[in-house]
Amino acid sequence: EADSANLLPLLENQWGAARLEHLRQIGRIAQQLGTPAYLVGGAVRDLFLKRDAPDLDVAVEGDTRALAEACKAQIHSTHYQFHAQFGTAILESSQGMALDLAQCRLEHYPAPAALPEVRPGNIQTDLARRDFTVNAMAIRLNPQQFGILLDPYDGQADLQAGLLRTLHSRSFLDDPTRILRGLRFATRFQMDLAPESHQQLKQALQADIFTPLSGARLWRELRYLLELEALPSALPLLSAWKLWFLLRPKPPASSTLPTLLQRGHEQIQWLQAQFPDEPLDVFIPMLILIWQDVRLSDIQHCLDRWPVPDRGRLLADLRALPGLPETLLKAKHPSQKANIWQGVSVAGILAAMAIYADNATIVDSARLYLQVQKHLPSLLNGQELQTLGLKAGPSLGKTLKLLREAQLNGEISNKENAQQWLIKQGILPPNLL
Numbered sequence: 003e004a005d006s007a008n009l010l011p012l013l014e015n016q017w018g019a020a021r022l023e024h025l026r027q028i029g030r031i032a033q034q035l036g037t038p039a040y041l042v043g044g045a046v047r048d049l050f051l052k053r054d055a056p057d058l059d060v061a062v063e064g065d066t067r068a069l070a071e072a073c074k075a076q077i078h079s080t081h082y083q084f085h086a087q088f089g090t091a092i093l094e095s096s097q098g099m100a101l102d103l104a105q106c107r108l109e110h111y112p113a114p115a116a117l118p119e120v121r122p123g124n125i126q127t128d129l130a131r132r133d134f135t136v137n138a139m140a141i142r143l144n145p146q147q148f149g150i151l152l153d154p155y156d157g158q159a160d161l162q163a164g165l166l167r168t169l170h171s172r173s174f175l176d177d178p179t180r181i182l183r184g185l186r187f188a189t190r191f192q193m194d195l196a197p198e199s200h201q202q203l204k205q206a207l208q209a210d211i212f213t214p215l216s217g218a219r220l221w222r223e224l225r226y227l228l229e230l231e232a233l234p235s236a237l238p239l240l241s242a243w244k245l246w247f248l249l250r251p252k253p254p255a256s257s258t259l260p261t262l263l264q265r266g267h268e269q270i271q272w273l274q275a276q277f278p279d280e281p282l283d284v285f286i287p288m289l290i291l292i293w294q295d296v297r298l299s300d301i302q303h304c305l306d307r308w309p310v311p312d313r314g315r316l317l318a319d320l321r322a323l324p325g326l327p328e329t330l331l332k333a334k335h336p337s338q339k340a341n342i343w344q345g346v347s348v349a350g351i352l353a354a355m356a357i358y359a360d361n362a363t364i365v366d367s368a369r370l371y372l373q374v375q376k377h378l379p380s381l382l383n384g385q386e387l388q389t390l391g392l393k394a395g396p397s398l399g400k401t402l403k404l405l406r407e408a409q410l411n412g413e414i415s416n417k418e419n420a421q422q423w424l425i426k427q428g429i430l431p432p433n434l435l
């Protein structure tokens with residue numbers, strides 16, 4: 003029987019002794035408190051996929067807070083947070099293992115695409131509220147039954163067949179974010195929807211199920227999608243599942259978008275290797291690339307609905323991109339080129355490097371800007387210029403800009419020749435030195 007498989011050998015094989023002992027310990031603590039506990043969700047799926055699961059989700063029947071606090075004390079957690087409202091706790095063990103505890107729930111959807119009403123439940127109801135069969139498996143943690151698999155929906159078989167199957171026919175209508183979660187799982191694990199789930203997807207789209215979904219929830223799912231390393235492989239699925247309308251008015255006309263996104267990823271990786279500390283939202287260059295051939299007026303309603311960070315910036319980048327080859331060609335001096343790049347965000351520059359990958363002039367100039375020009379320390383700052391006798395005000399700002407341009411053009415390289423240059427320009431009196 004599928005329900006009674008003991009996964010101990012697989013657990014021992016797949017996860018190191020430390021992680022296994024960690025789970026056993028949680029099981030022992032749960033036993034003492036009389037609260038059955040189960041490993042659930044992605045970690046169980048990833049165990050069968052032989053992938054390393056970064057964090058462990060544990061579902062608890064009973065008093066989650068009591069279990070969380072006992073775990074906190076006994077596993078010497080370095081980090082602990084309990085959310086009374088959701089009955090969830092986050093812990094991190096001293097060995098750096100992340101653990102999420104959550105009370106088993108029963109969910110009821112009062113309306114399509116609305117947030118569910120939640121009540122305490124047991125492991126059966128907790129598995130029943132989940133998105134796909136492959137995510138609806140649990141492993142018992144209590145000592146006598148440690149390692150026993152609960153698989154009421156035959157997720158293991160679907161996983162082997164590479165199929166994403168919903169648990170019931172209303173699943174996508176209840177929660178359309180499951181469609182985008184499914185798209186991500188399909189992309190990451192090279193799976194596909196089971197035929198009847200595909201049918202349910204069609205029905206959900208016919209019912210316009212994304213319309214009542216809030217922009218914030220939709221954007222969150224789209225952002226996760228855009229962040230996927232394997233994003234180029236998601237594009238054929240966006241076509242097959244007829245989901246392009248979420249991102250653009252029409253599917254992309256040409257087949258170059260996967261290549262474009264691939265190049266975008268390479269540029270992001272290049273930048274991150276150069277400047278590991280520079281924060282970068284990787285979904286922004288991806289969004290720019292997906293939108294680079296779309297009319298701005300067709301994007302506006304997405305940006306009005308979604309909480310995309312720095313919307314104005316993104317639109318300005320999209321506006322600047324088409325003209326870049328011409329304006330850069332016209333720019334003669336390094337400072338002029340740097341000024342052009344300065345008007346584009348880092349994300350926009352990365353997108354430009356992907357779009358114009360065959361144009362060495364553009365790519366080289368973008369790299370020079372990102373690597374060198376953007377980070378040039380100023381040779382004389384405003385304070386120093388005032389010490390030299392210049393007055394504060396707009397003209398000081400202008401002088402600073404001139405200095406930066408001279409520096410970019412290689413005319414000056416240190417404080418001394420910067421001062422001489424200012425004298426030559428008539429900005430400082432000649433008797434100064």
Ligand code: CTP
Binds near residue numbers: 043131137177183
């Ligand atoms: N889940 C669900 N429906 C949602 C969100 C989550 O059924 N809308 C359940 C699934 O059982 C899922 C688990 O909660 O496996 C954990 O969700 P999440 O952390 O978002 O994804 P994982 O499956 O853990 O996958 P990964 O972390 O690898 O992305």
